Amino acid sequence: MRLEPFAVPVKLWAFCCVLIAVLLTRNGILTWTLTLFALAYTAMQRRWSIVLSYGSFYALLGCLLYAIRFHQLKMALFSEFHLILFWTLSPIAVVSWDLIKTPPGELSAFLSRMKTPTPVILGLLVIFRFFPTMKAEVAAVIQSMRNRGLTAPAFLLRRPLESLEFILVPLLLRCLQIADQLSVSAVARGAERPGTRGSYFGNTRLSGRDWAMISIWSAVTVIFLIVGDVRSWSN
């Protein structure tokens, strides 16, 4: 079997499937089946970093839950509720992570073919790139504060408002700069031009493998909801 990324519609369909399954099920614990399938789905695209990092985190979550349920483990910071929350949302996290890793050009080309308004496309691309960008920016601000000796616990506790200001102001100024750079880049690439946007990313038609994965995700979701019991929304 070829190990290569699936087309954007498959990724969006997978996201819709896990979202519906997680929102509708009564049995949060059973979402492990969806998480394992989502990890296998990312492995099929050679996203080894997602499989390894999220797989390890998920294994740790499982061990902690087991220890809480069967060995009365008490944790200082997180309760069983938080662990189950992460556990239940894991399939969404894995599939979203895969979606976030999709090249922005591929996503925007697909959304443009679907006649999505340009502001919506731009908004979605900013959301998808938000976490990697912010991670780097927050790290840079903290490094800068550390260089000036502003991260000492005593200082943070003695002057919390000043510390907040030292973090918030450079971070916000950087956010505004990023927004300006992205806007210039979008305009330079023809975002204001009417019509459908193309893409450098090869063939845009769905292959047999893509159709097969769409069918498998649909089947997995239906089976999961039958086995996992659908939640009632009435009061």
Place this chain on the structure above:
Amino acid sequence: MNQQLKKWTIRDVITTVLLSMLLIAIQLIVNLICMANDFVSMVLSIGFTMFICAPIYFLMISRINKRFVTMIYMMILGIVFLLMGNWYLLPYFILTGLICEWILWKPGSTEDPKRLTIVWTLVSLLYNGVNLLPIWFFWDTYYAFAKSSGMQQSYIDAYVRYYTAPGWILFILIFTSAAGLLGSFMGRRLIRKHFKKAGVL
């Protein structure tokens, strides 16, 4: 033509989404940290969140200076809660956004610090719906979810105690509104002290 009535540009869209995401990320992180203690989580966390986020909201509105910025932020916030399983918060936040837009509808309102302070204080007050709506309108569903998702009985009892006793509800509402108000004053100060001087507004 008043700036507020002009058409949205690409820069406006990107800035709104970027800063809205930053607001939501900070709100979720602060709530997650506060979950370590029931009292802090249920009584104080929204106040802390609203205090920290006020400067970001002020900057977002001042920078874009157009209608519907608050509405878009509220819609994104509602969608995030929808993704976490609280579907009823999406229409609730859309309604909140509409009220805020009504307050900021008059041309020039987005440049008026007093109106922005009123809006953010109101948002802080209404944000309590995140905790109050489940207990008022969706208690059976919430209780079943809480039990099946491993919430301890002590946590559920604390939740019921804080969000059904009139005294506690009043304290929470006053505390979050006051925190939102103080955050707004801090936001106004930071805008004057840093962002206007830096020439980004």
